[in-house]
Amino acid sequence: MKVGDLAIDLVRKNIKNLHLSVHPPDGRVRIASPFKVDDETIRLFAISKLGWIKKNQAKFQAQPRQSPREYVSGESHYYRGDRYLLNVIYHAAAPKVVIRNKTYIDLYVRYGSIQEQREQVLTNWYRQELKAQIPQLIAKWERVIGVSTNDWGVKKMKTRWGTCNIQAKRIWLNLELIKKPQHCLEYVIVHELVHLLERNHGARFKAYMSKFMPNWSFYKKELNCLPY
Structure with missing residues (x-):
């Protein structure tokens, strides 16, 4: 549902009342509605709550965000709640990732690896x-x-x-x-x-x-x- 420039995820459920929520990390808006409530009633409900919605979205937007990663040496990357410095090492063997001295994430990649390839190696390691x-x-x-x-x-x-x-x-x-x-x-x-x-x-x-x-x-x- 759209209310002005605001996009709302509308979910109909077997509930008694309308429920409004704003979700991290980017302030996604969600309304859960009883099956019997028509769209116009939901739209008016959303309009009546616009101030509250904007206030909560602003809170999420003010939260810290990592700048775009380039996957080069010296960048900050996180693992299990701790901050590490990325150390990119080019070599001729298979790519790998090693945590060193509780300070560095050593990212071993092949010579000539581009940003997307370095990112993929680290992402695969994170997933594993x-x-x-x-x-x-x-x-x-x-x-x-x-x-x-x-x-x-x-x-x-x-x-x-x-x-x-x-x-x-x-x-x-x-x-x-x-x-x-x-x-x-x-x-x-x-x-x-x-x-x-x-x-x-x-x-x-x-x-x-x-x-x-x-x-x-x-x-x-x-x-x-x-x-x-």
């Missing part, structure tokens, strides 16, 4: 590292929460840290989570697993989150304030 961490964390929290997944995956997502397909019992996790502290990764995993108990983000969902991860709201705030 995240996928290595996920299975034990999912298994841990499945036992705590009392649910089970059928599948999980990692992909790049622009507006969400994770998603859950409740019917398929499949969760997706944002590749960017490998750059964040581990408790932030665990928060997202718990969030998505709890959706297997409660579809919506209402009081029941929050009660489950507080039961299984008492500090979840602090982790959420920390995650949304970190550079994306």
Whole structure:
């Protein structure tokens, strides 16, 4: 739905009231609506909340963002919540990535590698590292929460840290989570697993989150304030 120059994700659900939310990292606007509410009512509701929407979008826009990466020596890159300096090393062997002295990410690439190739090597390494961490964390929290997944995956997502397909019992996790502290990764995993108990983000969902991860709201705030 469009309200002026504002794009709104509209989702119709079996709920009683309209729910408005603004999501990181770029201020995506979402309205959940009961099936019976017509478009014009939703549009007027959105217009009445424009001030609140703009205020919250401004907060996200003011948050720190990494400048575009060129994948050259001296750049800052993040891994599991820590900042590292990239050190590009050209050699004749297969590309690889090595963490050195808790200070450097040594990126070994072939001679003549262009920016896109250097980026791909680091991205592949990030993906491999995240996928290595996920299975034990999912298994841990499945036992705590009392649910089970059928599948999980990692992909790049622009507006969400994770998603859950409740019917398929499949969760997706944002590749960017490998750059964040581990408790932030665990928060997202718990969030998505709890959706297997409660579809919506209402009081029941929050009660489950507080039961299984008492500090979840602090982790959420920390995650949304970190550079994306």
